[in-house]
Amino acid sequence: MALSRRQMLCGLGGCMAVGGAAALLGGEANAAEKAPAGRFQQVNGDFGWKPHKLDPAECALVAYDGYWHKGYACGYGVFYGIIGVMGEKYGAPYNQFPFAMLEANKGGISDWGTICGALYGAAAAYALFWGRDERTPMVNELYRWYEKTSLPIFNPGEAAKGVKGNLHQNASGSVLCHISVSKWCYASQTEATSKARNERCGRLTADVCRKAVEILNAKIEQGKDFKGVFAKQDSVKACGECHQTKGNEANWAKGVMDCTPCHDGRSALMNKFKDHP
Ligand code: HEC
Ligand code: HEC
Structure with a gap:
């Protein structure tokens, strides 16, 4: 309800008019007043919430x-x-x-x-x-x-x-x-x-x-x-030198997950599968 009202107000003669109308709409007014003007414009801005420390x-x-x-x-x-x-x-x-x-x-x-x-x-x-x-x-x-x-x-x-x-x-x-x-x-x-x-x-x-x-x-x-304590994984460092470096002929690999569970040079997982009964 509030949304369609806001859209309607914004649709007619632009959102300039909403500020005035908003005062009459009570609780919903705030949202209407701050309604973004255009596509991809987020109410209160992107990443706009304030973080609080927690236990x-x-x-x-x-x-x-x-x-x-x-x-x-x-x-x-x-x-x-x-x-x-x-x-x-x-x-x-x-x-x-x-x-x-x-x-x-x-x-x-x-x-x-x-x-x-x-x-x-x-x-x-x-x-x-x-x-x-x-x-x-x-x-x-x-x-x-x-x-x-x-x-x-x-x-x-x-x-x-x-x-x-x-x-x-x-x-x-x-x-x-x-x-x-x-x-x-x-x-x-x-x-x-x-x-x-x-x-x-x-x-x-x-x-x-x-x-x-x-x-x-x-x-x-x-x-x-802020800096984490965990360094980039050895595999991502080593494999990335070719597979994730701009200009390298083998720059094909997406992502920074540890490469070794899937490609450890000996294809451990694949060998397990090969011996599967
Ligand atoms: C010195 C550069 C270099 C490094 C370091 C490197 N690669 Fe490669 N890799 C290549 C090149 C070049 C090819 C293409 C080889 C071909 O087409 O025969 C390749 C091919 C591959 C392939 C596909 C073909 C295959 O043999 O299965 C995989 C998967 C791969 N690399 C994974 C890795 C992983 C995981 C690491 C780190 C443990 C790594 N590479 C480190 C250069 C590198
Ligand atoms: C969750 C498992 C997994 C992880 C982690 C992973 N890969 Fe792969 N990767 C694959 C699979 C599966 C393919 C497709 C293999 C195929 O179909 O031939 C692939 C494809 C590739 C290819 C293209 C060559 C090819 O054989 O198709 C390269 C190069 C590669 N991976 C490198 C890496 C590097 C470097 C890392 C770490 C930064 C990494 N991968 C992490 C599973 C993984």
Whole structure:
């Protein structure tokens, strides 16, 4: 209703007139007054929200609950664990976000096993506050941490919603849901469709949210000086010299994921497949 009203007002004789009319429209008026003049112009500007520091441990717990609340939705859990918690503490605009949108991240985007949804949830949250140049170092830090860290670390104890007790931990080596989940399942001999695997991803959602909030807090403190501690992966450095360098005859490879889970020079994964029964 408000939107069509605004569009109509903007459609007739331009938005100049809206300012005057807006005063009469009460609550909706603000939005109408700030309605952008043209295509791609964002109300309040791009990356226009103000970030707030949060408690990583508190957010991790919320992320774990969010994962179960929306049905194994890792991306929803992480995003709500950051932006939802900001909304609980600071109200609008954070609490106005249509959080259910993040449910599409589940299972590496609608169960396709592409990017780990938890990781995308964090990158999307950062993008409410920071543009590309400032955000990419934050994403790099989180994603490199994820490749290298033995997960899950979080253990909800008696509050576990899937299975209780310790779970197998391993480093995925990859930001991809498929590799992360499949490797863990193979290493622990756990079925991918089991409650234990759901629990693993729920705990990992908490871990990613905690780390993402630590990075958010550091970014707020350090501003443009923010620097992660994880260096560019050896493989990306070495392979990139040819495959990602402008002017090189072999400059073909997109992306900065660790190359080795898929191409390690000995094609370990492919050889495993070759010997498959
Ligand atoms: C010194 C430059 C250089 C470096 C460093 C390099 N490559 Fe290559 N790579 C090439 C060139 C040139 C080709 C094309 C070879 C051909 O067409 O026969 C190639 C081909 C490939 C191919 C496709 C053909 C194949 O053999 O499977 C893959 C995959 C590949 N490289 C991955 C990598 C990875 C992963 C790394 C790092 C571990 C790496 N490359 C490091 C130059 C390089
Ligand atoms: C998630 C697995 C994965 C990761 C990580 C990955 N690649 Fe690949 N890459 C592939 C697959 C699969 C292909 C397509 C191979 C094919 O169909 O021949 C490919 C294709 C390529 C090709 C084109 C040559 C060809 O055989 O088609 C190059 C070069 C390459 N990758 C280099 C890299 C480099 C360098 C990195 C790290 C920066 C990297 N890749 C990371 C899976 C991966």
